[in-house]
Amino acid sequence: MIDINESVMQFLLAFLVVGPLLGAAAALLPAPPGLKGKSPDQAVLRHGVTVTGMILAAAIVLALGFDHHHPSRMQATTDISWIPALDVRIHLGTDGISLPLLVLTALLTFLSALYSYFKPPAGPSPKAFVALLLVLESGTLATFAVLDLILFFLAFETVLIPMYFLIARWGGEGRAEAAWKFILYTLLGSVVMLLGLLLTGIKAGTFDMVALATDNGRSLSVSVQVIAVLAIGIGLAVKTPMWPLHSWLPDAHTAAPTVGSVLLAGVLLKMGTYGFVRILLPAAPDGFRTFAPYLAAFAVVGIVYGSLACLALARKGAKGDLKRLIAYSSVGHMGFVLLGIATMTPTGVNGALFANVAHGLITGLLFFLVGGLKERTGSTDLDALAQETGAALYGRAPRLGGLLAFAAVASLGLPGLAGFWGEMLALFGAFDPADGLSRPAFLTFMSIGAFGTLLTAAYLLIVVRRVCMGAAPKDTPAYADVRSYEFAAWTPLVVLTVVAGLWPKALLGLTDPAVQQLLAGGIR
């Protein structure tokens, strides 16, 4: 959009990755004179806001300077040799596929830091909290920015330790087991993924994603591709999470602090689907074709399973936890993303990428809202909230109730909001899958997926009815309505949800050329 010098762009992208790390180190040091603030805790939380704000600004400038006429070209690339012995290069770059995710990550982290500044997480000193948050940001941004398989793995692993501690130290009930489950599942997945990455890299003779994509699997035999896709796919599927490898997610979400849930759903899950698109689709297309029907099948099972689980949780008397419910709904939403990818068509993959971003915005918002609700009512248990008739949030905190209803409706995929396009395009892709994939099978998957959207609508409406509506008893006090800092943290998400819903071209225009080229073989 605006013309920015290439070396400035390179610096910006490198800053996105390194900046939060430096910030994390600085957070552990005592505050310099002049920045001490009211208390050490306040100073360090403000430091978190400053650093994530700078990163967000850098990400926005990067997006503005991005050449929107050539989104399929790798831009702001840096390519330095790091470990020649392993052929590992510090290769950074962004194109239309990774740019939206970079901005989304920077935005959600900034909003989380802002929210924590006003509402410090309950638990030990916020110093470590801010440092871990920044390391987490660095790891996720690096995942989307690197173009080297081994670096991708390094970035993928970097998020584990911070997320583990965020859950285990600042989480709610059952946090210790949830944190263990999270890290063990993901690590088991990612070491298997490492084997696949090594196999791909060693057989193809390069770990460079651009070179692998350009090669389009020509230097890998089909059997190598099949094994590589299986190994890498398992690692990514755990992270995504794909049914039946999802069982760490509900526990982690239920136990995590609000900010942890927001980032887990909004950003960390995207690392898995991004890997599918960035690595598996272009580097091992033949292997991927073998597994595409299975992936699609698991994806639609995930959609239906997630919805049914949510329906069960939303039932009266089920003692359903709202955070757990949203976690299961994530399994369903990520099912649409996986279905889109499994079609191997531009339509489906574009839909998947769109649904990715939309899920980040909407589910991020939902977790923020539920966090706010918990703070006011002290519970996320649906039955405890709704009691006999309903929690009557509309009456007791109208703005909060309205926002919750908005987020729920966006999540069920109402046309005109962000949730709609991704799921529709994914289903549309399944209607006409790529050559070599069985059309009848995908038609079946499509119809099951479409059925899933109905179930999704059902449980979300039940939630709205039980939480927002109801007869408010006269004597109960009204809850505090949305506070100004909450507005500040939530408005960007609301606005972007509407913008993405009304003007999908803003996002699709970025992803489509890149996806077309990726599927045709190669990134330039």
Add this chain to the structure above:
Amino acid sequence: MSSLVQSVDWLAVAPPTVVAVVGLVVLVADLFVAESRKPLLGWIAVAGLAASTLLLLPLLDADRSTFCLVGDTEVCSYTADRFTLVIQLLVLGGALLCALLSVTALKDSGKRLPEGEYWFLFLSSAAGAALLPASRDLATLVVALEVASLPAFALVGLRHGDRRSSEAALKFFLSSVTATAVSLLGISFVYAATGTLHLTRVAERIQHVDGQLQTLAQTGVVLTLVGFAFKTAAVPFHFWVPDTYVGAPLPVAAYLSVIGKAVGFSGLILVTVVALPSYADAWAPALAVLAALTMTVGNVGALRQQSTRAYSAVRLLAWSSVGQAGYLLVPIAAAGYSDDPEKQIGSTLAYALMYGAVNLGAFAVAALVGRAHRLNRVADYRGLYAASPLTALLMGFFLLCLAGLPPGVIGLFAKVTVFAAAVDAGLGWLAVVMAVNVVIALVYYLRWTALLFRAPETAPEGAATADAAAARRLPAPLTAALALTGVLGIALSGAPQLVLRFTETGLF
């Protein structure tokens, strides 16, 4: 008759020689130094080890050999090539760090550890360990191995009047001597079959062994390998490890965990890759199975440690070192399947260097904590961050390096090279076993790391606090060891190429 007098390349043999000579100097000096001046001996030893480490520098330019056959100067008993130098760096550098730990341990022990004997034994063992990677004939190899291990038995049992210490020493001694006897028998069979002790000649001649001697040669190969497997504490020769580590003074346990391992696997590499490459189809699968068993048993053993049991920290490090030995064996096994074994061996060296730095760092922290908490339980590490943040951060870093997770970047890349070696050699099943082990290992490393940052338990009683405060004042040698390992680990994390380059250059 001039041909009978060999010209010795003294520079090439300097590193082990200097250590041995300093060891003798310390033993003699012990007789003349006044009781109050005994700490001087420790500093002489440290200086000697530092000097011999520095003496590796002039050897970097080219491979040197000495003690060659008069007739055939290609066949030598002592070679200082790249492989030798890397292992010597590991051994001497590791011994230097252990020596720094020992200085404090000896000071703290009062008079329960005799200083002169301790340093003499320590330096003798280090000299043997430094000689081993350079030896290129079976006789020198066994002599070096024994020079390295015999003083170690004594070191383990050195604590006067400590029943656990003597028992550990006896266990260690008996099992080690049995293994040595077995491998000596093996070597004699190999010698009988081939008529030579020089490794390169064994490699040639063992392919053309007389049909009648075939069984003898094969038995010899197996028995020889068994002896070296013991030294790396490979399963099923691992059972002595936990008791020995707990019974030994802590710096000795640290020494065994790194230098003892280095001795074992460098001997194993010399015997397998240099002397018996033609038997690769026999030893490679055996080593692969051994590696899988070793890592699994070690990691499961470490996992089962209870954090409140006495000495559980050292016990856990002992079991984890068994697990790590398994990872070290993977590339050696892979070398047997590969056309270019030096690349695989390079992975072992890179991993060993990483492991050496990081594991000694963890032992240094354990030594530090052990000063305040005599029992050295894992539970005693709770709240270390509140007491001394830097130590806790370093310990967390070391543990995560051992686990191979960021921020321990070097640990991750060292694991990646080992995985790459296995995948490259087509040992997919071993790679998968190792992957599972990495996850198991993560549990206990992370459990420990998490403990460091937990809030400390209720304030200890007054007496204990005073004791702890006294112990918290960092002794200089311990600080130096911590700083050295910390800087090494962080520098390597930034530039992993420093150790990983051994995977791409010629070693022998």
